[in-house]
Amino acid sequence: MGTALVYHEDMTAARLLWEDPECEIECPQRLTAALEGLQQRGLEQRCLRLVAREASEAELGLVHSPEYVALLRGTQALGTQELQALSGQYDAVYFHPRTFHCARLAVGAALQLVDAVMTGAVRNGLALVRPPGHHSQRAAANGFCVFNNVAIAARHAKQKHGLHRVLIVDWDVHHGQGTQYIFEDDPSVLYFSWHRYEHRRFWPYLRESDADAVGQGQGLGFTVNLPWNQVGMGNADYMAAFLHVLLPLAFEFNPELVLVSAGFDSAIGDPEGQMQATPECFAHLTQLLQVLADGRVCAVLEGGYHLESLSQSVCMMVQALLGDPAPPLSGPMVPHGSALESIQSVRAAQAPYWMSLRQQGAAPVLSPSTCSPEGKPSPLLPWGPEFKAAGTQTMAALSSLLDKLCLNPTPPVRTAVALTAPDAALVLPPGVLCQERSALPEEMQAWARPHKALAQDKALTALGKVLYLLDRLLDGQVSSGIAATPAPATAATLDVAIRCGLSHGAQRLLCVAVGQLDRPPDLTDDGRTLWLNIGGKEAAAPSTFHVCVPLPGTTGGFLNCVLALVLPLAYSFQPDLVLVALGPTHGLRDPQAGLLTALLRGPAGGRVLALIDEESTPQLVGVLAGVLHGEAPPSLGPFSMASPEDMQALMHLRGPLEPQWKMLQVAGEAGVGVVRLRVSA
Structure with a gap:
């Protein structure tokens, strides 16, 4: 199973035929720039290329009215003046004689992608399309959008493939109000959108784009709007939105398919968004979505109007879909x-x-967003001198960033496994290397000398494989790995791995130890290591670099622990190496161990070494090898609430840690514990 890329060159045919500064940014070069970027990086060649087909009018009718489809069909015979007059009846739209054909191809590409994923022909994919779709409504074009590609794809997935839960993630910088209107009373579709809002001063200027627009009727709670009220949001803001809003809801919703309205006007350099998220951020967002729905992720292009930023962001997303590690943020x-x-x-x-969210104590605090409160900076106007100055700085930063990304190639070996005695029942994903080499004897002896548990030949042999694999991780030859060690030597091997990693080039090392594994006694709080123990005994003197949390007993408790503590700590610390150590009695089920390991690929750019007990089942080894290689972890099963004890322990930990680790924060300083009156529109 691979990644599909759906495209048709005819989608470049429609173009603006008259002067319109508002609409000229939606140009054919958006597609050609993205495709050329994929080709230059060798990514297109790694995908299964599908030629888009036209959607039928019956398929368009899944969302749009027959009268609207007929109106669009008629544009094929109109002259330029008639097209301009018709375009003027809509907000930020232009029509071309080829618009109907292009728009049907855009919908057809999204449907082909869904079919390929749902039938198992591919694992995931991208539909590279224009015109975009998320502003389009049942009987109206809007904001460059003609037919609502993603909405039709969601209805198609439900009708043809019998799905009951579809998640739509809209990371375009504009609110996809068309998608929201279509599904606002439908509990089978969870729609999440972040968007530039600025207290209703940014297009489309809608009251229903605010946070308290949560759906209607049976769909209450299935529309999730996250309004950005300032420009300049960056990687930390986007990651915080996923960790503290989207992912908790998504895991509880348990989608069978994830559709992404992939708009890259939310990326750095874009004149529409004026945001600061760098291209690799979209690789991280994609990786986070791939742990849902058994990895069934279908991305459909929406906006994106800075051609270089668009191209690089698309490349980063496709690399993640292919399973490549994401560059560090x-x-x-x-x-x-x-x-x-x-x-x-x-x-x-x-x-x-x-x-x-209720269990996490989400406070009843709603900030008024329909008017700009005093003290809020005004938005940068795209024609003002402030924007031009900021734009110059942004372009310089973008150019430097893109140069660095090009110098950060995927390691020759994505995943290597070093076991003491491979089990005949073990099945590894294609491309995973079985590592048999060992460190030099004198090096093994030098590192093992302080530990009696490593004196035995078996333990020393296992240590040699760990050290060799660790060296390959640190010199860039291997991205991630799994190494087995005898149970009595697990703690000693972990201690050696930490010290060896720090002495061989790791600047910041995160160790996530699961089970009764003691922190090495000589590990200091010098900022180079962060020790996080899940299910171990509480630290005698906890600190910002020594965190212990009980092992939660339910799915909800485990997810809260990972999303509200482990990942925020990891992304705040920004390690360049992650050690995941599963002790002999770690207590995790295979899907839990797989999810934890998969999510920890992100913070260190994929550089993860998992240490496991040599008695671990072949199934666990296979799960860990798969997720480190970019596959989706097995489903956790039905969601269950966290116990009050687990939540109390988690909240008790978070408070003292927030001042140091900012990604733990979920509220503005002025808003903590404060109840404000709503301001109605």
Whole structure:
């Protein structure tokens, strides 16, 4: 199973035929630039290329009215003046004689992708399309959008493939109000959108784009709006939105398919968005979505109007879909105060409908967003001198960033496994290397000398494989790995791996130890290591670099632990190496171990070494090898609430850690514990 790329060159045919500064940015070069970027990086060649087909009018009718489809069909025979007059009846739209053909291809590409994923022909994919779709409504074009590609794909997935739960993630910088209107009373579709809003001062200027627009009727809670009220949101803000809003709801919803309205006007350099998220951020977002729905992710292009930023962001997303490790995120992982206020507002608005948020104590705080409060900076106007100055700085930063991304190739070996005695029942994913080499004897002896548990030949042999694999990780020859060690030597091997990693080039090392594994006694709080123990004994003197949390007993408790503690700590720390150690009695089920390991690929750019007991089952080894190789982890099963004891322990830990690890924060400083009156429109 691979990644599909769906495209048709005819989708470049429609173009603006008259002067219109508002619409000229939606141009054919958007597609050609993205495709050329994929070709230059060798990514197109790694995908299964599918030629888009036209959607039938019956398929268009899954969302759109017959009268609207007939109107669009008629544009094929109109002259330029008639097309301009018709376009003027809609907001930010232009028609061309080939628009109907292009728009049907865009829908057909999305449907082909869904069919390929749902039939198992591919694991995931991208439909590279125009015109975009998420603003389009039942009987109206809007915001460059003609037919709602993703909405039709969701209805198609439900009708043809019998799905009951579809998640739509809209990371375009504009609110996809068309998609929201179509599904606002439908509990089978969970729609999440973040968008530039600025207290209703940014297009499309809708009251229903705010955080308290949560759906209607049976769909209450299944529309999730996260409004950005300032420009300049970056990697930390986007990751915080996923960790603290989207993923808790998504795991509770348990989707069977994820559709992404993949708009890259939310990326750095785009004149529409004026945001600061760098291209590799979209690889991280994609990786996070791939742990849902057994990895069935279908991305459909929406906006994106800075051609270089668009191209690089598309490449980053496709690399993630292919299973490649995402480059580490650049910049400090500190969310903006405005972003935290928005996150706090949406969590409060959604808490009545989602137990995962209620248990986390989402406070009933809703900031008024229909008018700009005093003290809020005005938005940068695209024609003002402030924007031009900021734009120059952004372009310089983007150019430097893209150069670095091009110098960060995927390692020759994505995943290697070093076992003491491979089990005949073990089945590894294609491309995973079985590592038999060992470190030099003198090196093994030198590292093992302080530990009696490593004196035995068996333990020393296992240590040699660990050290050799660790060296390959640190010199860039291998991306991730799994190594087995005898149970009595697990703690000693982990101690050696930490010290060896730090002495061989790791600047910041995160160790996530699961089970009764003691922290090495000589590990200091010097900022180079972060020790996180799940299910071990509580630290005698806990610190910001020594965190212990009980092993939760339910699915909801485990997810809260991972999403609200482990990943925020990991992304705040920004390690360049992650050690995941599963002790002999770690207590995790295989799907839990797989999910934890899969999610920890992100913070260190894929550089993860998992240490396991040599008695671990072949099934566990296969799961870990699969997720490190880019496959989806097995499903956790039905969602169950966390116990009050687990939640109390988690909340007790988070408070003292938030000042140091900013990604743990879920609310603006002024909003903590404060109840504000709503301001109505």
